Every structure is written in C-alpha cells, then in structure tokens.
Amino acid sequence: MWLLKGVNVLNWFRNIKSNWNTWTILSILFIVIILLPSLSIILQFAAETNENWLHIKEYMLNTYIVNSVILVLFVGLFTAIIGSSLAWIISAYDFPLRGFFQWGLILPLAIPPYIGAYTYHGILNYTGVIQTTLRNQWDITVNQQYFNIMNMPGAIFIFVIFLFPYVFTITKAFLARQSTALIENARILGTSSWRIYYRTVLPIARASIVAGVSLVILEVLNDYGVVKYYGIQTFTTAIFQTWFGLGDLDSAIKLSGTLMLLILGLLVLERVLRGRKRFSFTTTKVRLLQPVKLQGKRKWLAFGYCMFVFGIAFIIPFIQLIYWAMLTYDQSFSVEFLQVIGNTIGVAFVAAAIITIMAVVISNVSRLNRGLFSKVFPKVTILGYSIPGAVIAVGVVSLFIGLDKQIYEWGFTSSYILSTSIVMLIFAYIVRYLAVAYNSVESGFERIGTQFTDASRILGNNVTKSFFKVDIKLIRGAIFGGFILAFIDILKELPLTLILRPFNFETLATNAFNYATNEMIHEAALPSILIICISAISIYAFHHVLERE
Amino acid sequence: MYKKVLLYSFLFLSMITLAACGGESTDGGDESEKEKEINLYTSRHYDIDDELYKQFEDETGIKVNVIEGSADELIERMKREGEQTADLFYTADAGRLHRAKEQDLLQSVESDVLSENIPEKLTDEDNTWFGLTKRARVIVYHKDRVDPSELSTYEDLTDSKWEDRILIRSSENIYNQSLVASFIELDSREDAKQWAEGIVKNMAREPQGGDRDQAKGVAAGEGDIAVMNTYYLGGMLNSDDQEEVKVAEQLGVFFPNQDTTGTHVNVSGIGVTKHAKNKENAVKLVEFLSSKEVQEQFASANYEYPANPEVEPADTLKEWGEFKEQDINLSKLGENNAEAVKIFNEVNWK
Numbered sequence: 001m002w003l004l005k006g007v008n009v010l011n012w013f014r015n016i017k018s019n020w021n022t023w024t025i026l027s028i029l030f031i032v033i034i035l036l037p038s039l040s041i042i043l044q045f046a047a048e049t050n051e052n053w054l055h056i057k058e059y060m061l062n063t064y065i066v067n068s069v070i071l072v073l074f075v076g077l078f079t080a081i082i083g084s085s086l087a088w089i090i091s092a093y094d095f096p097l098r099g100f101f102q103w104g105l106i107l108p109l110a111i112p113p114y115i116g117a118y119t120y121h122g123i124l125n126y127t128g129v130i131q132t133t134l135r136n137q138w139d140i141t142v143n144q145q146y147f148n149i150m151n152m153p154g155a156i157f158i159f160v161i162f163l164f165p166y167v168f169t170i171t172k173a174f175l176a177r178q179s180t181a182l183i184e185n186a187r188i189l190g191t192s193s194w195r196i197y198y199r200t201v202l203p204i205a206r207a208s209i210v211a212g213v214s215l216v217i218l219e220v221l222n223d224y225g226v227v228k229y230y231g232i233q234t235f236t237t238a239i240f241q242t243w244f245g246l247g248d249l250d251s252a253i254k255l256s257g258t259l260m261l262l263i264l265g266l267l268v269l270e271r272v273l274r275g276r277k278r279f280s281f282t283t284t285k286v287r288l289l290q291p292v293k294l295q296g297k298r299k300w301l302a303f304g305y306c307m308f309v310f311g312i313a314f315i316i317p318f319i320q321l322i323y324w325a326m327l328t329y330d331q332s333f334s335v336e337f338l339q340v341i342g343n344t345i346g347v348a349f350v351a352a353a354i355i356t357i358m359a360v361v362i363s364n365v366s367r368l369n370r371g372l373f374s375k376v377f378p379k380v381t382i383l384g385y386s387i388p389g390a391v392i393a394v395g396v397v398s399l400f401i402g403l404d405k406q407i408y409e410w411g412f413t414s415s416y417i418l419s420t421s422i423v424m425l426i427f428a429y430i431v432r433y434l435a436v437a438y439n440s441v442e443s444g445f446e447r448i449g450t451q452f453t454d455a456s457r458i459l460g461n462n463v464t465k466s467f468f469k470v471d472i473k474l475i476r477g478a479i480f481g482g483f484i485l486a487f488i489d490i491l492k493e494l495p496l497t498l499i500l501r502p503f504n505f506e507t508l509a510t511n512a513f514n515y516a517t518n519e520m521i522h523e524a525a526l527p528s529i530l531i532i533c534i535s536a537i538s539i540y541a542f543h544h545v546l547e548r549e
Numbered sequence: 550m551y552k553k554v555l556l557y558s559f560l561f562l563s564m565i566t567l568a569a570c571g572g573e574s575t576d577g578g579d580e581s582e583k584e585k586e587i588n589l590y591t592s593r594h595y596d597i598d599d600e601l602y603k604q605f606e607d608e609t610g611i612k613v614n615v616i617e618g619s620a621d622e623l624i625e626r627m628k629r630e631g632e633q634t635a636d637l638f639y640t641a642d643a644g645r646l647h648r649a650k651e652q653d654l655l656q657s658v659e660s661d662v663l664s665e666n667i668p669e670k671l672t673d674e675d676n677t678w679f680g681l682t683k684r685a686r687v688i689v690y691h692k693d694r695v696d697p698s699e700l701s702t703y704e705d706l707t708d709s710k711w712e713d714r715i716l717i718r719s720s721e722n723i724y725n726q727s728l729v730a731s732f733i734e735l736d737s738r739e740d741a742k743q744w745a746e747g748i749v750k751n752m753a754r755e756p757q758g759g760d761r762d763q764a765k766g767v768a769a770g771e772g773d774i775a776v777m778n779t780y781y782l783g784g785m786l787n788s789d790d791q792e793e794v795k796v797a798e799q800l801g802v803f804f805p806n807q808d809t810t811g812t813h814v815n816v817s818g819i820g821v822t823k824h825a826k827n828k829e830n831a832v833k834l835v836e837f838l839s840s841k842e843v844q845e846q847f848a849s850a851n852y853e854y855p856a857n858p859e860v861e862p863a864d865t866l867k868e869w870g871e872f873k874e875q876d877i878n879l880s881k882l883g884e885n886n887a888e889a890v891k892i893f894n895e896v897n898w899k
Contacts, residue, residue: 231757245890503614514594
C-alpha cells in the first residue's frame with residue numbers, strides 16, 4: 001500500500017491498472033455519470049455576459065450574497081454547536097430517555113424545512129394558536145413584531161432546528177465507536193465534562209462535524225421554499241429571479257455555476273486547513289464508549305436540554321400539523337392516496353439503495369489511494385448537491401432527451417422511453433444526493449483508517465474480499481446512516497420530483513407542496529405527516545439495527 | 550466469491566431499473582387506448598382540476614395524464630423535449646402563457662366552441678391560449694380603520710396619506726409582476742417605476758408571506774390596506790379555520806380604478822402545444838373546460854371568476870359586486886414581465 005504514495009495522476013493511474021480495476025473503473029464511471037448533467041452548467045459558466053447579467057450584478061448580487069453569507073454562517077455555527085453537543089451528551093452520559101433521544105433527535109430531519117417554516121408561521125401568526133388563545137381567552141392583542149418569524153433570525157431558527165440532525169447523526173456515530181480511548185483517558189485524568197467536550201471532542205470529531213455542517217450549508221444554499229416564503233433574498237433567489245422573472249436561464253445557470261465554485265472552494269479550503277490531522281483508530285480494539293450515569297441536577301439538566309430541542313424541533317410542529325390534518329382529513333384522504341404513499345416509498349428506496357452502493361465504491365477507492373488526485377476527485381460528488389435542484393433538472397432533461405433521440409434513431413424504440421419513465425427521476429436523485437450518502441460513508445472510512453484493510457491484504461485478500469470480510473463490518477453503521485439520510489432526503493425532495501416525474505406520478509412531497517404553494521397549509525398537513533411518519537419509522541429501524549450490533 | 554456478491558448486487562440494481570421502466574410502459578393499456586390519451590403539463594394544483602379531468606374521461610373515454618410543476622420549469626422541459634412533449638400546457642398568469650407562446654411552444658387553435666365560450670379579451674391574439682378562470686388583484690381594507698371613500702386608484706396608493714399603511718407581498722411574486730406590467734402597458738415604464746417607488750415608500754413592513762398573510766397583517770393592525778388576489782380572500786371567508794374567517798370578515802374589498810383604467814385582472818389559461826400528438830382530443834378537453842357546466846364547478850370550488858360570461862361567479866364573489874376591468878390584451882403582461890422585474894430591482898422592492 002505504501003507504494004501508492006505518488007501524488008501525480010500518472011502514478012495513480014498506473015496503480016489502478018496494476019491493482020484493482022473493477023472498483024476503480026466503477027468509481028470513475030459513477031463520477032462521470034454525476035458529471036454529465038453538470039457539464040452543461042459548467043460550460044455555461046464561460047458564456048458571455050449579457051444585458052441581464054449586468055442588471056443582476058448591479059441590483060441583485062450584493063445584498064443577496066450578504067444575506068446568503070449571514071444565513072450560512074449562523075446556521076452553520078448553531079447546527080455545529082447544537083448537533084455536536086447533543087451528540088456528545090448522548091454518547092457520554094446516561095440520563096432519563098437517553099435511549100429514545102438517540103434516535104428521537106434525528107426525527108426533526110423528517111420535517112421538510114419549508115413545511116416547518118409554514119407550520120411555525122402558522123403557530124405564531126395572527127390566526128395562530130398562541131395569538132388566538134390570547135385574544136379569545138384573555139382579550140390580549142399583542143404587538144405583531146414580537147411574533148413575527150418571517151425574517152432573517154426566523155429563517156435561521158427554522159434551518160437550525162430542522163437541519164441540526166445532520167451534524168448530530170454523523171458526529172454521534174463517530175463518537176460512539178471511535179473516540180473511546182481518548183475520552184476515557186481524558187476522564188481518567190479528571191478533566192471536566194465541559195473541557196472534554198471543548199478540548200477533546202470538538203477536535204477529534206472535527207471531520208464528522210464538518211461533514212455534517214457542509215450538508216447543512218448545502219441544504220441552506222439550495223433552499224428556495226423557506227427563503228421565498230419568509231421574504232429573504234438569497235443567492236438562490238437571484239438564480240430563480242433571473243430564470244423565472246427575467247426569463248434568462250443562461251444567466252441563471254451562470255449564477256449557479258458561481259455558487260458551485262464557491263462551495264467547492266470552501267470544501268477544498270477546509271480540507272487544506274484540516275491538513276494532516278487524522279483521527280482514525282489508535283488501537284485495534286474498537287470499544288463502544290460507555291456512558292456515565294448522571295445524578296441529581298445534572299441528570300435533569302441533560303434531559304432538559306435534549307427535551308427542549310426535541311420539543312421545539314419536532315413535537316410542537318408535529319402537533320400543529322396533526323391539528324390541521326384533522327381539520328381537512330376528509331378532503332385530502334382517498335384511496336389514491338395509498339398509491340401516492342407506495343410511489344413515495346418505492347422510488348425513495350430504490351434511489352437510496354443505488355446511491356449508497358455508489359457512495360461505498362467511490363469512497364473506498366478514494367480511501368485506498370494515496371494520491372492527491374484521488375482525494376479531490378470524489379469531491380465532485382458534491383457538485384450535484386451544490387446546484388439548485390431545478391437547475392439540475394434542466395441538465396438531466398437535456399441529457400435524457402439526447403439519449404432518447406439516439407436510441408430512437410437507432411430504431412430500438414418507437415417512442416421516447418427513458419425521459420418518460422421513472423429512470424430519469426432516479427438518475428436525478430443520484431446526481432443530487434450522492435453527496436449525502438458519500439459524506440456518511442467517507443466519515444465511516446475515515447474513522448477506521450486503512451490499517452485493517454492493509455492487514456487483510458497482506459494476508460492475501462484482494463480489495464473486494466477485504467471489503468466484504470473486513471471493512472463492511474466496521475462501517476456498517478455509516479453505510480446504513482448514509483442510506484437512511486439519502487432515503488429521507490428523497491422522501492421530501494421537491495423541485496426534481498415535481499419536474500422530472502413521469503405522468504400521473506405523485507409523491508407525498510409533491511402532494512404537500514401543491515397545497516402549501518396555494519397557501520392551503522391545512523390541506524398540506526396530511527401528506528406532510530405521512531412523510532414524517534415514514535421517515536420516523538426508517539430512523540427507528542436504522543437505530544434498532546445499530547443497537548443490535 | 551466476493552466478486553460474485555458485487556456482481557449480483559449490480560445485477561439486482563439493473564433489474565430494479567428495468568422493472569421500473571417496464572412497469573411504466575405496461576400500465577398504459579393497449580395501443581389504441583394509449584393513442585386516445587392526452588398529456589397535460591399544469592402548474593395549477595387544485596383538487597377540482599383533477600376531478601374535472603376525471604369527469605372528462607368518464608364522458609369521452611379520453612384519459613388525461615398530468616405532470617404538475619412550476620410554470621417556468623415546465624416551459625423549460627417542453628423546450629428541451631422538442632417534438633416529444635405534452636399536448637397541453639395549463640398555467641396561472643397570462644405572463645407565463647405568453648412566455649410559452651414566445652418560445653414557440655404553442656399552436657393556434659380554431660374552435661367555434663371556444664370563441665363562443667371565452668371572451669376575446671381573455672384569449673391570445675393568435676388563439677394559442679385561452680383563459681379559463683379569472684381573478685382580480687384588488688385592494689382590501691380594514692372596515693373600521695379605513696373608509697372606502699378614501700380609496701380610489703392603484704396610483705393613489707403612492708400618496709403620502711398611505712405612508713406605513715400598505716401591505717403587499719414580495720416582488721418575486723408573479724401577480725405583482727403582472728400588475729406592474731399592466732401599468733407599463735397602460736401608462737409608461739417611467740410611470741410604473743414611480744408607482745413601484747411610491748409603494749415601497751408606503752409599505753408598513755418589508756414584504757413577506759403570501760397573499761393570505763397580507764390580509765392577516767391588516768386584521769392584526771400591522772397595516773390598514775393590502776393588495777391581494779380575490780380568490781385568496783374568498784378562500785379565507787370559506788375556510789375550515791374559524792380564525793381565518795374572522796380575519797376575512799373584518800376586511801372590505803375595493804375594486805380600484807373604476808373611473809379610470811379599471812381593476813387589474815389576470816387569468817389561468819390553457820394552450821395546445823406546438824408538437825401535440827393528439828391535437829383533436831386536446832382541443833376537446835379545452836372546450837370541455839370552457840363549457841358552462843364545468844365553468845360553474847371551477848368558479849364555485851376556487852372562488853375564481855369564470856371566464857365564460859354566461860356563468861355566474863360564486864356567491865362570495867357576487868356579494869362584492871361587479872366591476873370594470875383593465876382593458877388590455879393579457880398577452881401584454883407577458884411582454885412586459887422582464888421590464889417589471891427590473892423595475893422592482895431598481896426601486897429595491899424586496
């Protein structure tokens with residue numbers, strides 16, 4: 001393995017040739033697939049500027065970029081703090097309901113942020129439950145300003161409470177299995193809990209936290225639902241204003257390209273800053289971190305913190321949605337609705353499975369190669385995640401129409417097959433969400449390092465055999481985690497599903513969106529609740545499987 | 550052996566993919582059935598629409614396949630699909646319909662039924678699209694705090710007496726864009742810009758939320774008047790949520806510019822695509838949707854004004870009375886849309 005140290009590409013290819021071609025070829029193939037629809041976007045980036053572009057630059061870009069930066073900074077910061085602190089408390093301590101919180105705190109991820117945004121506004125606004133109660137019971141009319149959530153802090157709040165589980169899940173997986181020795185040593189040395197968190201947990205979990213936060217940031221930059229409803233102008237607003245308002249898709253794509261470059265730059269920067277620091281297993285014995293039982297006040301403090309976050313991020317919006325669903329249950333439920341549920345689960349499952357397998361292959365190849373090229377190469381998986389879904393949709397449609405035309409011309413089919421089938425949608429999901437599964441799997445691999453694989457290979461196993469005999473057992477959790485995250489993301493995915501689905505194909509997300517976008521939030525409640533329930537069940541199943549291990 | 554596992558997992562995946570394709574191609578039924586079907590792209594998301602397509606299928610045996618999406622995304626999809634695309638395109642706002650026409654995605658339709666059912670004004674000049682439902686963008690006011698005699702025109706809203714009293718949603722919204730586009734048409738770009746500037750000055754708060762939120766803002770006392778579409782208020786007056794009904798009952802509807810250019814109206818409309826495979830059946834659906842019986846259902850379900858003049862609007866709308874409409878061909882809204890967006894940016898209307 002140590003022979004593979006060269007940094008130049010040539011060397012890298014030579015290594016590939018000599019060693020384990022199936023994996024690498026697949027890996028390259030997958031990445032090319034991801035790149036195809038992005039290609040038109042990258043090409044567009046070099047296109048000439050037109051009059052609209054000048055208008056955008058003069059009137060839109062400055063404020064929009066500032067808003068995006070503020071949003072990303074604060075959401076990133078708060079999700080990092082909340083996600084990692086919760087992960088730490090739950091990994092290291094035992095207190096009431098800890099077992100539940102282990103998976104319960106992932107549940108907020110099941111609520112699509114834009115539904116959460118509508119819901120919280122619905123709770124707080126003039127006709128919401130709080131103000132109505134005050135008005136009708138006690139005749140108190142409040143100053144609207146104190147109850148206005150539709151502003152920058154409100155949007156930050158929404159993103160933080162519904163996205164922190166990305167950081168929580170990835171960091172917790174890392175802490176529970178990986179950090180045992182370091183943390184126990186710190187404990188033995190009598191370090192206080194706070195200091196352990198600050199001095200030990202944060203540095204060693206940095207890769208996991210960053211992986212989580214980068215998913216959060218990408219999700220925020222991509223969001224259009226929340227910022228549109230709350231009237232906050234971000235970079236994404238500029239993209240859609242340009243496309244829908246000015247009718248200039250080319251300039252819109254150019255903007256997406258800028259966003260994409262920015263994100264890639266950030267990720268590379270983080271990688272460089274992290275430099276050589278690596279925290280893979282320090283011993284060959286993987287032990288689970290034993291939680292310390294908390295007593296007295298501290299017990300309730302830990303419980304209170306978890307409960308507080310869980311209440312705000314899940315219970316409150318969920319109850320509100322149930323109330324709304326009860327108002328409109330008879331109108332929104334029908335037999336066809338069962339079909340919609342079936343569609344949703346089916347397509348999300350298939351796409352998430354494919355995504356997970358691809359993520360495993362790519363990250364395994366990247367891990368076992370030491371060249372810089374192979375480290376940066378897989379970062380393109382993030383491309384799809386950094387471009388707004390609607391823009392990906394445009395790339396994907398072009399690609400499939402092109403393919404269909406070819407197939408049609410060769411005479412295999414009598415009409416367009418691919419672009420009218422679900423294949424196109426699944427393909428788009430892969431382009432978009434590979435990063436989600438990849439990040440999870442990569443952090444799993446990072447945790448175990450390469451020593452076990454090296455040992456296995458020295459004993460004469462090839463890469464494939466090593467993978468199935470050794471690696472997969474060590475990172476089963478991370479693989480599952482990646483699958484579940486991708487699955488949930490696809491359940492609630494919007495612009496792609498809306499635009500790329502075949503005829504008469506509805507999912508719960510499109511159903512909820514259709515109502516919400518018509519300001520019929522009550523009717524949107526039932527499909528939203530079902531999305532949440534399906535996600536909750538899968539989160540629980542995932543947790544259960546992990547527990548049994 | 551492990552290579553085999555890898556191999557099997559990929560076989561499994563390709564099987565799933567094939568199954569997904571296969572499933573799609575079989576559930577259409579036999580060929581002749583399939584030929585009768587029509588494909589529809591729509592940006593409308595109302596339950597009543599689905600019920601009407603079903604009704605159409607029951608009456609004619611023609612199945613309607615639907616993809617919903619936002620108008621611009623669907624336009625882009627049609628463009629890229631070229632000859633292999635939907636038969637019909639249905640969307641709210643004339644600006645969007647015009648954009649589709651401009652990109653050469655729609656075709657002219659000659660139909661006696663349609664020219665009888667739908668007024669010329671709500672139809673494209675070249676008959677590429679037909680308005681099916683109509684909505685007005687009106688001023689709503691708080692009945693206690695505003696005397697309707699104070700209200701007169703859209704232009705009057707820029708007067709300093711309305712400072713800090715107006716609620717209106719963000720400029721991203723197509724209804725606001727079309728409103729300003731109509732001013733560009735009736736007056737001039739300069740006038741339209743002045744109007745937008747004046748409104749920004751008089752806003753009671755930064756634009757946020759949807760049309761219903763503006764109504765709630767007026768009830769809550771954040772502002773005294775709001776600009777909104779009629780069907781949202783209709784929806785609130787008939788809401789399941791008693792609190793929304795209470796809000797709407799505090800508000801009065803005012804149709805501006807009755808002595809001058811008329812109140813701004815817009816449509817949701819439908820057009821047959823240029824490459825429609827099944828033009829004949831597609832036109833049948835449009836005719837069906839414009840018919841008296843169907844228009845009645847449209848009107849009552851969604852509080853929109855029916856495009857067919859023979860049909861009376863829902864009771865809620867009738868109570869608001871009749872009004873004079875802006876007299877411009879709605880295609881103009883589309884032609885002026887991009888300019889309107891630029892104006893908003895220039896005057897910093899969020």
